[in-house]
Amino acid sequence: MKDFSAQYRLYSDAFERMLGEFCANMRFRxxxxxxxxxxxxxxxxxxxRPVLFFATLDAFGMPYETERGLxxxxxxxxxxxxxxxxxxxxxxxxxxxGKPSNHKKFGTGNALLAGDALLSLAxxxxxxxxxxxxxxxxxxxxxxxxxxxxxxxxxxxxxxFYEGKEAGEEELAFVVERxxxxxxxxxxxxxxxxxxxxxxxxxxYGNALGALFQITDDLLDVKxxxxxxxxxxxKDSAEQKxxxxxxxxxxxxxxxxxxxxxxxxxxxxxxxxxxxxxxKLVAAVRGRER
Amino acid sequence: MKDFSAQYRLYSDAFERMLGEFCANMRFRxxxxxxxxxxxxxxxxxxxRPVLFFATLDAFGMPYETERGLxxxxxxxxxxxxxxxxxxxxxxxxxxxGKPSNHKKFGTGNALLAGDALLSLAxxxxxxxxxxxxxxxxxxxxxxxxxxxxxxxxxxxxxxFYEGKEAGEEELAFVVERxxxxxxxxxxxxxxxxxxxxxxxxxxYGNALGALFQITDDLLDVKxxxxxxxxxxxKDSAEQKxxxxxxxxxxxxxxxxxxxxxxxxxxxxxxxxxxxxxxKLVAAVRGRER
Numbered sequence: 060m061k062d063f064s065a066q067y068r069l070y071s072d073a074f075e076r077m078l079g080e081f082c083a084n085m086r087f088r089x090x091x092x093x094x095x096x097x098x099x100x101x102x103x104x105x106x107x108r109p110v111l112f113f114a115t116l117d118a119f120g121m122p123y124e125t126e127r128g129l130x131x132x133x134x135x136x137x138x139x140x141x142x143x144x145x146x147x148x149x150x151x152x153x154x155x156x157g158k159p160s161n162h163k164k165f166g167t168g169n170a171l172l173a174g175d176a177l178l179s180l181a182x183x184x185x186x187x188x189x190x191x192x193x194x195x196x197x198x199x200x201x202x203x204x205x206x207x208x209x210x211x212x213x214x215x216x217x218x219x220f221y222e223g224k225e226a227g228e229e230e231l232a233f234v235v236e237r238x239x240x241x242x243x244x245x246x247x248x249x250x251x252x253x254x255x256x257x258x259x260x261x262x263x264y265g266n267a268l269g270a271l272f273q274i275t276d277d278l279l280d281v282k283x284x285x286x287x288x289x290x291x292x293x294k295d296s297a298e299q300k301x302x303x304x305x306x307x308x309x310x311x312x313x314x315x316x317x318x319x320x321x322x323x324x325x326x327x328x329x330x331x332x333x334x335x336x337x338x339k340l341v342a343a344v345r346g347r348e349r
Numbered sequence: 350m351k352d353f354s355a356q357y358r359l360y361s362d363a364f365e366r367m368l369g370e371f372c373a374n375m376r377f378r379x380x381x382x383x384x385x386x387x388x389x390x391x392x393x394x395x396x397x398r399p400v401l402f403f404a405t406l407d408a409f410g411m412p413y414e415t416e417r418g419l420x421x422x423x424x425x426x427x428x429x430x431x432x433x434x435x436x437x438x439x440x441x442x443x444x445x446x447g448k449p450s451n452h453k454k455f456g457t458g459n460a461l462l463a464g465d466a467l468l469s470l471a472x473x474x475x476x477x478x479x480x481x482x483x484x485x486x487x488x489x490x491x492x493x494x495x496x497x498x499x500x501x502x503x504x505x506x507x508x509x510f511y512e513g514k515e516a517g518e519e520e521l522a523f524v525v526e527r528x529x530x531x532x533x534x535x536x537x538x539x540x541x542x543x544x545x546x547x548x549x550x551x552x553x554y555g556n557a558l559g560a561l562f563q564i565t566d567d568l569l570d571v572k573x574x575x576x577x578x579x580x581x582x583x584k585d586s587a588e589q590k591x592x593x594x595x596x597x598x599x600x601x602x603x604x605x606x607x608x609x610x611x612x613x614x615x616x617x618x619x620x621x622x623x624x625x626x627x628x629k630l631v632a633a634v635r636g637r638e639r
């Protein structure tokens with residue numbers, strides 16, 4: 060197997076090609092709507108959800124170049140969530156990945172609608188896959204579950220609800236599992252469904268990796284600098300957000316990150332042989348600097 | 350056939366029962382999320398989209414009591430659009446159907462998320478139907494098309510774009526077809542798909558009825574009073590919104606309403622025998638007072 064970052068680039072480049080072509084052919088009217096959607100879709104980012112989707116398919120011996128629709132749907136949902144999350148009524152963030160956030164660039168009304176359009180587009184894309192076979196329908200349903208009122212949106216809602224309130228480990232676990240982990244677990248589970256493999260291991264791996272992702276995010280927020288993060292550091296604690304630092308302290312959060320990494324690695328036992336990349340991904344998220 | 354309003358009530362009562370049960374069993378957490386979703390779903394309204402869905406199925410000799418999922422999905426999408434449309438970055442409306450709008454009741458952040466959750470939920474519901482047969486998948490795709498970046502959202506975006514700008518008949522037709530008519534046409538087209546009938550007549554009927562709906566809405570805005578409308582009258586013209594009154598004048602709008610009503614009625618020729626209710630519905634929308 061190639062070196063980890065080369066392999067990551069292989070998956071993310073494959074996705075960037077799909078996304079680039081998709082955005083270039085995007086003809087939605089009025090132009091401001093398509094421009095806003097494209098702006099945020101092409102604002103970069105690690106593409107971790109499509110990468111996880113492709114890597115898990117690959118680990119299960121399935122082709123991934125043919126899974127364009129669900130990969131794009133994953134990124135559309137992630138992107139809409141960032142646009143809405145940055146809006147003044149939510150996190151009110153002016154910067155995203157080092158560039159003006161969508162509403163800073165296009166205005167709040169247009170940003171709201173670009174988000175709505177991306178969420179709708181995700182389902183357009185997912186529904187277009189459903190005709191292929193029962194497995195694709197199941198994968199689309201897993202994505203929908205992860206994104207909606209049992210998944211990401213409920214996590215956002217809980218995050219808002221607990222802001223400034225007394226909340227501890229249980230509340231934090233609820234927020235993170237739903238706000239972050241479910242949409243990280245979704246591509247792993249979707250790949251398992253397409254491959255006809257056990258979705259439980261996939262979900263366990265994804266949820267642990269998702270929690271790890273959030274813990275390292277919170278750690279970066281206290282130790283990061285703006286240039287590298289592409290967003291304003293220290294913002295979460297200033298706003299009394301419920302974070303791993305607040306609940307566990309910095310050392311406790313580091314310990315918990317190790318535990319989640321170990322949990323994700325253990326879950327890979329159910330994945331068969333080709334788990335090298337998914338194992339190294341855990342280590343990479345544990346050690347990430349942005 | 351029963352008298353028109355008794356028949357309307359038959360369809361809308363059937364839907365209200367489904368919706369009431371659905372909302373009563375809604376267990377999303379945190380409670381504020383489910384409360385916000387329920388508040389707007391149960392805020393009343395004419396339920397014209399589910400009624401159109403049921404009535405068209407009925408006209409085609411199909412059962413409608415079994416089409417709970419797509420009917421709920423239609424109303425979830427309509428409801429999310431109202432919540433987001435009322436937000437400060439869009440129409441900034443404090444009243445909706447005579448009650449505080451969602452963000453006035455729950456705050457803007459929660460309203461944004463209640464909308465996102467309802468849109469996601471619509472697709473959860475629609476995807477759950479897709480396993481039944483190919484026709485249900487096609488119907489779900491028609492719904493998704495009508496709601497998204499080729500449909501309702503693009504209409505909202507164009508509406509925002511043209512605000513205060515020079516715009517005429519063509520721009521208005523674009524806005525109304527997408528913002529209003531596509532989601533009115535969707536249930537008619539979905540019913541045609543489920544019945545294996547011609548979707549073109551269905552779409553023509555729905556689009557004409559949708560335009561008629563918007564024209565009468567604009568007319569009510571200039572002649573209505575707040576108590577009956579449940580919203581602030583005269584608001585559209587005060588905000589230099591692109592309306593039929595602005596483009597055609599009041600008399601011209603009345604004439605165009607008659608034309609659209611005639612167009613909708615003509616399209617019913619392709620529907621077979623049982624078109625009485627759908628025909629009377631056109632007259633009812635033409636003559637509505639709220």
